[in-house]
Amino acid sequence: MSEPAPAQADPPKPQLHVAPSPHLASTATTGGMMLDVLIGLLPVTVMAAYYFGLHALIQVGICVGSCMIFELMFNAMRGKPASILDGSAAVAGAILGLSMPWNAPWYAGVVGSLVAMGIGKIIFGGLGQNIFNPAMVGRTFVMISFSVSIGSAAYVVHDAPMEVVTQASPLSVAKEAAGAADLPGLWALFIGNVNGSLGETCSLACIIGGLWMVLRRSAAWRTPAGSVLGLAVISLIAQLIDPQSLTMLQHLVGGAFLFGAFFIATDPVTSPVTPRGQWIFGIGYGVLVFLIRQYSAYPEGVAFAILLMNALTPLINRWTIPTPVGGPAPALVKK
Amino acid sequence: MTTLTDAPHGSGTFPRGIHPPHRKKPAEACTIEVLPTPAQVTIPLLQHTGAPNEPLIVKPRTDVTVGQKIGASDAFISAPVHASINGQTARATAITLPNGRHVNAIPIKAGEEQPSAEELYDDHFGGDWPTDYSDREPKEIIEAIKEAGLVGLGGAAFPTYVKLSPPPGKTIDTLLLNGAECEPYLTADYRLMVEAQAAIVSGALAAARAMQVDNIVIAIEDNKPQAVDKMRQAVQGTAVQVIAVKTKYPQGGEKQLILATLKRIVPTGGLPLDVGVVVMNVGTAAAAARAVARGKPLTHRVITVTGAGVNHPKNVLAPVGATFTELVNFCGGLTEDAARLVAGGPMMGFTLGSLDTPVTKGASGLTVLTQQDLRKAEETACVRCGRCVDVCPLNLVPTKIALAARCQAWDLAKRYHMVACMECGCCAYECPASIPLVQLIRMAKAQAPRD
Numbered sequence: 001m002s003e004p005a006p007a008q009a010d011p012p013k014p015q016l017h018v019a020p021s022p023h024l025a026s027t028a029t030t031g032g033m034m035l036d037v038l039i040g041l042l043p044v045t046v047m048a049a050y051y052f053g054l055h056a057l058i059q060v061g062i063c064v065g066s067c068m069i070f071e072l073m074f075n076a077m078r079g080k081p082a083s084i085l086d087g088s089a090a091v092a093g094a095i096l097g098l099s100m101p102w103n104a105p106w107y108a109g110v111v112g113s114l115v116a117m118g119i120g121k122i123i124f125g126g127l128g129q130n131i132f133n134p135a136m137v138g139r140t141f142v143m144i145s146f147s148v149s150i151g152s153a154a155y156v157v158h159d160a161p162m163e164v165v166t167q168a169s170p171l172s173v174a175k176e177a178a179g180a181a182d183l184p185g186l187w188a189l190f191i192g193n194v195n196g197s198l199g200e201t202c203s204l205a206c207i208i209g210g211l212w213m214v215l216r217r218s219a220a221w222r223t224p225a226g227s228v229l230g231l232a233v234i235s236l237i238a239q240l241i242d243p244q245s246l247t248m249l250q251h252l253v254g255g256a257f258l259f260g261a262f263f264i265a266t267d268p269v270t271s272p273v274t275p276r277g278q279w280i281f282g283i284g285y286g287v288l289v290f291l292i293r294q295y296s297a298y299p300e301g302v303a304f305a306i307l308l309m310n311a312l313t314p315l316i317n318r319w320t321i322p323t324p325v326g327g328p329a330p331a332l333v334k335k
Numbered sequence: 336m337t338t339l340t341d342a343p344h345g346s347g348t349f350p351r352g353i354h355p356p357h358r359k360k361p362a363e364a365c366t367i368e369v370l371p372t373p374a375q376v377t378i379p380l381l382q383h384t385g386a387p388n389e390p391l392i393v394k395p396r397t398d399v400t401v402g403q404k405i406g407a408s409d410a411f412i413s414a415p416v417h418a419s420i421n422g423q424t425a426r427a428t429a430i431t432l433p434n435g436r437h438v439n440a441i442p443i444k445a446g447e448e449q450p451s452a453e454e455l456y457d458d459h460f461g462g463d464w465p466t467d468y469s470d471r472e473p474k475e476i477i478e479a480i481k482e483a484g485l486v487g488l489g490g491a492a493f494p495t496y497v498k499l500s501p502p503p504g505k506t507i508d509t510l511l512l513n514g515a516e517c518e519p520y521l522t523a524d525y526r527l528m529v530e531a532q533a534a535i536v537s538g539a540l541a542a543a544r545a546m547q548v549d550n551i552v553i554a555i556e557d558n559k560p561q562a563v564d565k566m567r568q569a570v571q572g573t574a575v576q577v578i579a580v581k582t583k584y585p586q587g588g589e590k591q592l593i594l595a596t597l598k599r600i601v602p603t604g605g606l607p608l609d610v611g612v613v614v615m616n617v618g619t620a621a622a623a624a625r626a627v628a629r630g631k632p633l634t635h636r637v638i639t640v641t642g643a644g645v646n647h648p649k650n651v652l653a654p655v656g657a658t659f660t661e662l663v664n665f666c667g668g669l670t671e672d673a674a675r676l677v678a679g680g681p682m683m684g685f686t687l688g689s690l691d692t693p694v695t696k697g698a699s700g701l702t703v704l705t706q707q708d709l710r711k712a713e714e715t716a717c718v719r720c721g722r723c724v725d726v727c728p729l730n731l732v733p734t735k736i737a738l739a740a741r742c743q744a745w746d747l748a749k750r751y752h753m754v755a756c757m758e759c760g761c762c763a764y765e766c767p768a769s770i771p772l773v774q775l776i777r778m779a780k781a782q783a784p785r786d
Contacts, residue, residue, distance in 0.1 A: 016673070016674065016675065016676060016686075016687075016688070017674055017675050017686070017709075018675075018686045018687075018688050019675065019686055020686075020771070020774045020777065021677070021681070021682060021683050021684055021685070021686075021760055021773075022681060022682045022683070022760035022763050022764050022773065023675060023677055023681040023682075023684070023686070023702075023704055023708070023709065024355055024356070024519065024681045024682065024708065024710075024764060025710035025712075025763070025764055025766075025769065026353075026355075026764055026765050026767075028722070028765065028766075028767040029712060029767050029768075029769075030715050030716075030718055030720075030767045030768050032767065033718070033720060033767055083715075086715065088718075126716065127715070127716045127718060128716035128717050128718045128719065128768075129716070217722065217725070218720075220720075220721060268718045268719050268720040268721065269718050269719055271719075273719045273720075273721040273724055273732060273734060273735070274721070274724060274732060275721075275724065278721075317732075317735070321732065321735075321750065321751055321752070322724075322730045322731070322732065323730065323752075324603050324729045324730050324731055324752045324755040325350075325590070325594070325600060325603075325728070325729050325730050326590065326600055326601055326602045326603035326604075326605065326729070326755065327600075327602050327603050328603065328752060328755075329603050329604060329749070329752050329753075329754040329755050330603065330604045
């Protein structure tokens with residue numbers, strides 16, 4: 001009996017995969033979009049550091065660091081893989097930090113981050129599942145909890161090293177004086193040479209960073225456009241009715257409106273996905289900012305306006321289902 | 336019929352869509368080469384959208400010649416199949432097409448006598464092509480196209496004669512020739528437009544005569560300037576117009592092309608003929624000319640074999656029924672890092688599990704992708720960034736439909752107009768979270784209960 005001839009070695013066969021189309025994909029990633037947001041926040045951070053010195057960087061550092069640590073911690077508690085590298089925790093931390101006053105106590109940032117990540121995000125199921133913007137949840141929580149140390153009164157420090165903080169923030173001035181006459185000039189509001197939360201004072205930096213994100217398609221352009229439109233129209237009407245109130249331009253460049261319009265309202269997770277919905281969200285945000293500034297006890301209404309619009313987002317999505325090119329599907333027409 | 340006065344007035348593009356890499360370079364400059372006659376071909380009895388054919392030759396070892404009809408059907412929506420080589424039939428067999436359908440097929444073993452490569456090339460593209468069909472009756476033209484087994488060569492493989500016979504009550508005023516070739520990699524239509532314009536124009540005129548339509552438009556994406564120039568020269572003295580449309584995927588989708596060239600909107604669930612248009616691929620037009628002017632059935636087609644996974648990309652004139660193995664061998668074989676074989680282009684093509692699959696009439700290309708070309712990213716959560724909405728050519732909300740599909744929430748998927756989706760894949764291409772959006776929607780369309 002002879003041994004069977006050794007099987008001849010097959011030529012190397014490539015490993016072939018079967019998969020449904022499409023077989024190509026763009027290089028865009030969620031992490032890349034978050035990086036765009038962080039880059040967009042850079043001019044704002046630089047200007048904050050310019051006006052408020054090291055205090056700005058410390059606040060942002062505390063919030064970014066604790067947001068990332070809490071995200072890691074909560075993910076570990078849920079037994080989920082760490083999602084820290086997608087950058088969303090860093091973005092939430094940066095926005096939270098930039099929405100703080102320069103002299104906020106360190107624990108305000110830490111507690112804010114804890115609430116932002118825990119109750120704002122992870123409790124809903126993590127990235128993509130939350131209803132409310134995490135940073136705004138955290139910010140609102142600390143604003144109510146530590147109303148003395150970071151409320152509007154805390155912004156004014158007469159013996160501070162920076163000149164800007166020796167006066168009340170513009171919107172507080174407007175609220176207390178009930179008039180627009182005592183406000184800093186428009187130019188000072190535009191370049192940020194006024195008191196306020198770290199990231200909100202420099203409108204110019206918000207616009208530059210916002211345009212970057214819009215051009216990179218990492219933020220929907222319709223949301224900020226709708227925001228500006230909404231606030232501009234309603235505040236112009238108010239200005240025409242009562243010339244004593246804040247003018248349209250003061251509304252637009254004063255306070256945190258632009259920071260919110262470009263960086264917070266555009267948070268994709270908590271804003272509508274449809275084009276018309278993004279317009280509605282933006283306009284609603286602008287109008288709510290005006291109403292809260294004008295009629296509530298608070299001088300500023302950005303955080304509340306965002307949270308209220310966040311709550312409406314699922315509804316807005318349903319209201320604004322776009323009609324397909326070619327009209328609705330026949331089966332739906334019959335009903 | 337309508338005259339040229341209300342000729343094209345589209346903007347040359349459609350809203351949204353994507354810009355994938357063109358990747359036309361590998362095969363763009365390769366002249367169409369004729370595949371040497373393989374030792375055997377396997378002719379599937381169903382290569383089109385519609386009813387399968389019954390075999391006309393049941394007995395094995397029957398002699399057949401190129402162009403002999405070997406399968407036919409009485410159904411209205413069907414197209415006969417023909418022997419693509421000279422030889423002897425073998426016992427009928429069952430094969431699996433790239434789209435997953437199991438169909439019967441008739442193998443043919445090659446005989447000694449075969450037409451030479453030059454003869455085949457000249458027969459398909461060479462010589463003079465008529466530009467005047469006024470002496471032919473429309474019915475006669477449609478019959479010739481039907482007998483030739485013509486189907487749409489762009490990929491959908493819908494029987495051409497059915498398209499040319501609009502149901503009563505529908506008026507057709509425009510014949511739109513699709514030379515967009517918007518799929519990355521593929522260059523088969525491009526080569527035809529560069530090498531065989533006369534056949535394309537002739538076929539367009541024949542089809543127009545069959546429908547008694549005067550308005551004939553050829554649309555070509557503007558990344559193929561040479562094709563646009565050559566076609567413009569070729570249509571001189573005829574009623575045919577050539578339009579360069581914007582290079583954007585899916586420009587070659589009928590609905591997008593009609594919108595871009597004619598500014599007409601095909602209703603959801605409707606067909607081009609609902610807006611008075613018949614769309615025909617340029618390759619189909621060339622085959623129509625051959626069928627009508629030369630009485631030759633559709634036995635061969637041009638197919639692009641390309642991609643980084645193929646050693647020598649080429650455009651090949653191959654007989655229907657030749658296997659992809661023969662095509663790949665003709666093109667120097669696969670490289671070692673070849674990872675995925677796609678019948679058609681990478682955006683909408685089907686993957687082949689095996690190279691031993693026959694080329695069908697609708698196969699426009701074989702794109703071999705390497706490990707490097709394929710997306711490796713893990714799927715992550717949807718952050719509702721809306722990029723899929725920004726690119727959907729039909730103005731849908733892909734993420735909502737796909738996530739509804741995942742939960743089998745059919746009503747929700749329908750409310751978001753799931754059925755309108757044409758599965759072009761722009762959403763899945765664009766998604767930064769690597770969610771298989773169009774794949775989920777496709778699944779939903781197949782699984783959702785019909786109402």
